[in-house]
Amino acid sequence: MVRAKHYVVRGRVQGVGYRWFVQRQADRLGVRGYARNLPGGEVEVRAEAEESVLDELKQELLRGPHAARVSEVIEQELPVTNGYESFLIG
Secondary structure, three states: OEEEEEEEEEEEOOOOOHHHHHHHHHHHHOOEEEEEEOOOOOEEEEEEEEHHHHHHHHHHHHHOOOOOEEEEEEEEEEOOOOOOOOEEEO
């Protein structure tokens, strides 16, 4: 069953290729949605996929690229919109 999640990733996640890392992982896993920078230095991720795939994506969000230092990933369940054809960087 497809689920939708909203993640806010905190730590050193801007200016280190984090959004592109997330896009590569999302494309590999078949996740649809987006990643974008927030004004406070966090990265916001909206993702739609099967629950097990979202669990794997969250593990990748926690890991991040080499230059990133993720301190926290806040997760929230959202209604599924099926409004995304791919995974975008905003």
